[in-house]
Amino acid sequence: MSYDVAAVRERFPALDAGFAHFDSPGGSQTPRPVIEAIADALAGPLSNRGDGTLGERNAAAHVAAGRQALADLLGADPSGIVFGRSATQLTYDFSRTLAKTWRPGDEIVVSRLDHDSNIRPWIQATETVGAVVRWAEFDPATGELTVDDIRAALSERTRLVAVTAASNLIGTRPDIPAIARVVHDAGALLYVDGVHYAAHVLVDLDALGADFFVCSPYKFLGPHLGALAASPALLETLSPDKLLPSTNAVPERFEMGTLPYELLSGARAAVDFLATLSGRREGGRRELLAASFAALEEHEDTLRTRIESALAGMKGVALHSRAARRTPTLLLTFDGRDTRDAYRFLAERKVHAPSGSFYALEASRRLGLSDTGGLRVGLAPYNDEADVDRLLTGLTDFLDS
Incomplete structure (x- = not known):
């Protein structure tokens, strides 16, 4: 077609x-369908999530539909989709949460190719626990960041590698599956900034090998918010700071305050709009x-x-x-x-x-x-x-x- x-x-x-x-x-x-979805959600009725009133049920439905849509887009489990105000906010939240598991002398790898939102939160998190930052360099002549560049920064002390799936500045797409293999062989976790990547390439979380993948719907025709995909089992091992009355269930325990239900409806609509671009009408999302x-x-x-x-x-x-x-x-x-x-x-x-x-x-x-x-x-x-x-x-x- x-x-x-x-x-x-x-x-x-x-x-x-x-x-x-x-x-x-x-x-x-x-696109207009996203605008209309946001307006329709706000037209409600809309309340905090629950199963009693229509407004409560509408809110719960917006959350469930948003998680499923992002899961379909990212090749992930909807129970592993975490929503936040932005990709930057989510990365800060997860850097602080993961830092609780680090010890002095542990090493975190960041890359020169990345947006600062996948660099500074990790650097600042290391400072709180005495961990060490190591840099993966890229070739300025070619714009390439290779698996060997990542491997050179790894050691037996590496706990996490943060790297982009696509540079928002020059478009470079590193070989994330190959990077994931060397990172996991080193016993470390891989946090992937997919904000720019997800606007151009269909994401497959398992195929990429990313432990965490963060993106922003407003880069792919949706509203302003962030979304993170991870294995629910991995999320179960992490303990974020949270309010005492808020749920401890995954993924909700990573989401601060009341979610923007109308924006989740818009994100769902953006995914549905993307699914129409080829003109094909038959098949699952x-x-x-x-x-x-x-x-x-x-x-x-x-x-x-x-x-x-x-x-x-x-x-x-x-x-x-x-x-x-x-x-x-x-x-x-x-x-x-x-x-x-x-x-x-x-x-x-x-x-x-x-x-x-x-x-x-x-x-x-x-x-x-x-x-x-x-x-x-x-x-x-x-x-x-x-x-x-x-x-x-x-x-x-x-x-x-």
Whole structure:
């Protein structure tokens, strides 16, 4: 089945404003079914979870449906789906919880490729118990983070490795299954930041080998919240700080306060929307998602290849996204030109490609771009050839200005 991008675009009211959006790595636009699901949930009746009133039952249903949808998206057990305000908040929560099991001299590995939300929480957690941070470096010339780079940072004292499944800055997709094998052989746990990855690749928690996988629905057409997937059996071994009256059941004991039921309804709707992208209608949700992500990957790679080919012919443009396997996310810099000027120039022409390091400070510094980063061009399900035309025309005009 062909990818009908025109039909997809019709479902996004934000596109009526006339912008060509290449800002999806920072957060995607929202399709109407997600907006309607959030509004319908709020229209209620809605109460705290329970089994008495209709409002209580509605709340419980939103939670159950949200967990099942995220489980289907991530190839996980719904009883192992934990919701939080954001991926950053969840990582902070789990870093503090896991730190209770560490001892002075234990080692935690973080990577230079990662967003700071998968670096700083672990560094700060080690400081509370006297554990040691070790760094896995990536090759700035190729953008590659290899299993050997991770292996070089491991020792018999390693307790946990935190690594991204896809760089939000340059798109690099490390070989997570291979990394998982060496991490587990070392007797350590693997915490994977899948925030950028889950927007472009169908996740399979078991195939990846991740012990923890965190993502953000607002990066894949949903509302602003975070979700973490893990084995329920693993979650049972962890004891987070919690209020005394709150439940000790998994996964609820990791969720602070009342959940945003309307956002869980929106997350469920986002997964259901993703399942329609291929145009296929028969099959279970996971099967439909597999077809949709296959179609989406082909669509995004076609646009990415066209952009990269055009950039190769532009003088004074450096492309820092070079890994063999990567998402459709490109980081650009310009000889003698500030990428913030390019961002503003494009914005005036209603093309949104932001400039910065996007919280991937260590990666930006490793690439020799200090904290400034570059101009990031990211693709999403609603981007089309006309968007690419506008981007390339805008970049050409900027370089000629």
